[in-house]
Amino acid sequence: MPKPELRRVQLYRNFLLVVMSCLIVINTGGCARLPYTTTLVHEDLLVEVKLQQEVTSAGYTHPARLTAEEVASILKGFSLRPQKNVPVRWFGEEAPPKPVFREDEILTLSSWLAAGLLAANAEERVHFALFAPGMNPSNERDVTAGWVAIREPYFYITVEYFHAQVPLRKSDQYDYNYPTPPPLGGSYLLYFEPGRFWLSDPNGERGLEYRKFLTTAPLRRTGSP
Amino acid sequence: MGGARGCMHRITDRQGNRCCRKLIMVPVRIMLACAGILFLVWSAGSSIASAAESGRLVEKGGAYVFVESMDPATRLLLERAAKQGIITQEEYAQVVKESEARAQLLSPSFKAWYDRGFNLSMNDNDFFLKIRFRSQMRFTQRFRNEAWRNPGDAKNFPELLGVFGDYRANRSEGNASSFNLRRVRLYFMGHLFSPDFRYYIQTRAETAENAQAPGSLALLDWNITSTHVPWLNAQVGQYKVFYNRTQINSTASMQFAERALVQDAFTASGLDRRDIGITIMNDEEVYPFNYYFGIFNGSGPSFNRIGGFTSEQPTEGCPGGATSGNPYPSPAGCPSSQRNLNANVRFDIDRLMYTARLNWNIAGRPGYGEGDMAYSETPQVAVGGGYSYNPAVNTSANSSYIGTDLANLNFRRQLAAFGNGRVLGWGVVDFSSWATDAVVKYRGFSLQGEVYFKNIIRHDKGLPCMKDGCSATAPGFLGNQTGWYVQSGYYLIPRKLEVAGRYAYWDPDTRAADDLVKEIDLSLNWFLNGNYDHSIMVTYSNVQMGTGGYAIGRSAPLPPGSGSVPLDARGGTLIENLIRVQYQIFF
Numbered sequence: 001m002p003k004p005e006l007r008r009v010q011l012y013r014n015f016l017l018v019v020m021s022c023l024i025v026i027n028t029g030g031c032a033r034l035p036y037t038t039t040l041v042h043e044d045l046l047v048e049v050k051l052q053q054e055v056t057s058a059g060y061t062h063p064a065r066l067t068a069e070e071v072a073s074i075l076k077g078f079s080l081r082p083q084k085n086v087p088v089r090w091f092g093e094e095a096p097p098k099p100v101f102r103e104d105e106i107l108t109l110s111s112w113l114a115a116g117l118l119a120a121n122a123e124e125r126v127h128f129a130l131f132a133p134g135m136n137p138s139n140e141r142d143v144t145a146g147w148v149a150i151r152e153p154y155f156y157i158t159v160e161y162f163h164a165q166v167p168l169r170k171s172d173q174y175d176y177n178y179p180t181p182p183p184l185g186g187s188y189l190l191y192f193e194p195g196r197f198w199l200s201d202p203n204g205e206r207g208l209e210y211r212k213f214l215t216t217a218p219l220r221r222t223g224s225p
Numbered sequence: 226m227g228g229a230r231g232c233m234h235r236i237t238d239r240q241g242n243r244c245c246r247k248l249i250m251v252p253v254r255i256m257l258a259c260a261g262i263l264f265l266v267w268s269a270g271s272s273i274a275s276a277a278e279s280g281r282l283v284e285k286g287g288a289y290v291f292v293e294s295m296d297p298a299t300r301l302l303l304e305r306a307a308k309q310g311i312i313t314q315e316e317y318a319q320v321v322k323e324s325e326a327r328a329q330l331l332s333p334s335f336k337a338w339y340d341r342g343f344n345l346s347m348n349d350n351d352f353f354l355k356i357r358f359r360s361q362m363r364f365t366q367r368f369r370n371e372a373w374r375n376p377g378d379a380k381n382f383p384e385l386l387g388v389f390g391d392y393r394a395n396r397s398e399g400n401a402s403s404f405n406l407r408r409v410r411l412y413f414m415g416h417l418f419s420p421d422f423r424y425y426i427q428t429r430a431e432t433a434e435n436a437q438a439p440g441s442l443a444l445l446d447w448n449i450t451s452t453h454v455p456w457l458n459a460q461v462g463q464y465k466v467f468y469n470r471t472q473i474n475s476t477a478s479m480q481f482a483e484r485a486l487v488q489d490a491f492t493a494s495g496l497d498r499r500d501i502g503i504t505i506m507n508d509e510e511v512y513p514f515n516y517y518f519g520i521f522n523g524s525g526p527s528f529n530r531i532g533g534f535t536s537e538q539p540t541e542g543c544p545g546g547a548t549s550g551n552p553y554p555s556p557a558g559c560p561s562s563q564r565n566l567n568a569n570v571r572f573d574i575d576r577l578m579y580t581a582r583l584n585w586n587i588a589g590r591p592g593y594g595e596g597d598m599a600y601s602e603t604p605q606v607a608v609g610g611g612y613s614y615n616p617a618v619n620t621s622a623n624s625s626y627i628g629t630d631l632a633n634l635n636f637r638r639q640l641a642a643f644g645n646g647r648v649l650g651w652g653v654v655d656f657s658s659w660a661t662d663a664v665v666k667y668r669g670f671s672l673q674g675e676v677y678f679k680n681i682i683r684h685d686k687g688l689p690c691m692k693d694g695c696s697a698t699a700p701g702f703l704g705n706q707t708g709w710y711v712q713s714g715y716y717l718i719p720r721k722l723e724v725a726g727r728y729a730y731w732d733p734d735t736r737a738a739d740d741l742v743k744e745i746d747l748s749l750n751w752f753l754n755g756n757y758d759h760s761i762m763v764t765y766s767n768v769q770m771g772t773g774g775y776a777i778g779r780s781a782p783l784p785p786g787s788g789s790v791p792l793d794a795r796g797g798t799l800i801e802n803l804i805r806v807q808y809q810i811f812f
Contacts, residue, residue, distance in 0.1 A: 138420030179594030184755035
């Protein structure tokens with residue numbers, strides 16, 4: 001090989017090796033950027049509640065003491081509809097909001113959410129997931145999931161999945177070894193009835209003034225943890 | 226010694242031994258085949274009862290909702306009626322039951338929906354069909370150095386032309402810009418009789434970047450899998466052999482637009498990543514320690530050994546293929562060439578390929594997809610290793626000239642396509658291949674690597690003859706093959722944006738000098754939907770390929786009929802810089 005070409009090859013190689021080394025250093029020094037699970041509060045075939053550590057300071061007012069009946073009353077008031085992407089949002093049909101939780105789901109979930117809010121600390125949120133058989137029960141399950149947190153005087157809720165079909169396995173059981181990561185969380189517009197308690201907090205986030213609401217709401221019967 | 230001649234002698238000399246082995250091996254193989262088939266038949270007969278539901282999930286507006294069988298208005302009226310005493314509680318219960326039974330009878334016996342493919346299922350879930358389509362559309366900008374113009378690559382990826390499969394060097398000018406449908410796949414998959422009896426069909430209609438003919442529709446996979454017994458799953462048909470991490474992984478879930486060259490060179494069979502056969506294994510989602518034991522034809526996809534012919538003169542035991550005179554050195558007593566281009570005899574057709582793989586998920590279950598797409602909350606660590614023994618691969622002999630005996634053109638084309646072109650012309654060889662791998666994934670970071678070794682055992686022990694009377698031979702023996710790669714990636718935006726790097730090293734002939742292949746890749750990957758199904762990749766690759774070493778029919782001394790100037794008369798290192806921009810959609 002001519003010498004200039006050899007030098008060029010060596011230059012290429014050295015440059016790329018340096019880039020790769022940098023990449024590995026960046027990779028190994030990387031840190032978490034998504035909330036991660038710290039405590040599993042409860043898990044069975046129908047429901048899972050766990051605590052997740054926030055990656056940036058959240059300043060929640062946990063632990064928070066709420067009864068299961070109070071949580072049930074809160075959950076009953078929420079409804080949602082999927083938020084369409086632009087430009088579909090401008091032209092798409094506006095679907096009427098649907099209740100986030102069915103009666104049986106509220107019965108199953110509320111007591112464990114109350115337990116989670118009591119166990120969480122100021123940097124943890126309470127993640128929940130409700131399970132039902134999927135369209136193909138051997139391959140996926142129907143999941144409604146999200147998380148709740150309290151920063152006085154607001155109760156926050158985010159819905160990630162609303163009856164989403166989530167694979168049961170980490171890899172496809174038909175397309176062998178093709179990974180099936182769970183779908184990304186959807187984007188939903190949340191509503192609460194009565195709407196006067198569903199407000200924007202000083203940071204512009206939507207939250208429920210739950211203490212005020214609970215003083216007006218009839219308490220609901222729930223299951224027990 | 227020519228490969229064909231050696232083959233004749235071996236059969237004659239070792240006839241007794243082979244008969245003994247046959248006597249033992251044939252019943253064993255028949256028993257294995259029968260056991261596999263019986264297992265599948267038994268599996269197919271089993272079924273799982275599914276519970277009846279008084280409603281069903283329906284997709285509406287992009288979400289799934291559970292709809293009860295009874296109309297809510299009817300239910301309300303009935304409840305009021307029961308409450309006010311117009312009907313009794315027994316009547317209420319009876320009419321609700323009858324209403325649900327009526328709804329059940331009137332509802333269709335199947336459901337259809339879209340979820341990562343078009344899905345069709347019978348309500349009892351005894352039959353399920355998923356239809357998917359995948360395409361990788363790519364633009365490639367290629368820059369090659371002067372060495373690609375001359376000598377080009379005649380050794381690792383030679384081109385085989387015509388029915389004789391004459392060797393040609395792959396040469397080109399420096400710059401190339403091309404659009405390419407790199408992968409076009411149609412899938413039919415699902416289960417029959419029960420969710421534990423699965424089928425999988427994959428077809429392809431694509432064109433490789435350097436293909437010399439347009440792509441056409443072809444069957445890529447067809448297999449049936451029984452998962453009735455979690456520790457004893459069985460897969461039968463044509464599929465990718467469970468041997469090493471890279472080849473088990475789908476091209477849909479890679480960190481780079483293309484595999485590294487070394488990854489393709491070390492497949493289980495040495496010919497192709499796919500083969501026809503049977504594998505028993507356990508369920509890797511259930512057990513942390515996994516095994517895969519397989520038996521295959523060892524002749525690549527949609528092909529078997531009986532289709533792989535070689536040439537013999539009308540006189541039994543005399544290798545054919547010479548255009549004039551005998552191939553040299555020819556067995557004593559063989560007449561001069563009686564016919565040309567015989568291609569009339571099958572040897573080594575009782576051989577099969579045997580593979581084994583073990584995998585230990587030390588922590589979590591990283592699976593085979595590249596990169597930590599799932600953003601693992603806990604470390605996912607696995608190590609594994611595979612072994613494959615593929616005997617009697619006929620690479621064609623150097624007798625007379627390279628292509629004349631027409632031996633196993635399909636075998637030879639596969640060898641050349643996967644970068645094993647240096648093996649061509651060395652007669653019948655056994656591949657004994659090893660692979661070890663390891664992978665780590667954690668919070669968006671991934672690191673994986675593999676080490677390969679392929680022991681190439683020639684059946685003919687002498688140096689191949691290149692002139693009449695064996696007055697000239699190849700300068701040395703063919704070596705083994707070894708290689709490795711390591712790759713790492715990190716999600717800058719979890720599940721969305723990944724940057725990845727890879728270094729790959731490949732020694733295609735351990736006895737040759739200046740033949741190393743080194744590759745560096747960098748890739749920026751954008752996964753639009755947070756999964757592998759919809760992505761845009763920009764991959765930069767730098768490939769350096771040595772042209773040293775001896776390759777039969779391409780290097781001096783050349784066998785007769787291969788021309789007077791070797792294809793590697795001028796040496797050099799082939800350097801290629803590539804930028805691939807690839808869009809993948811899998812729906």
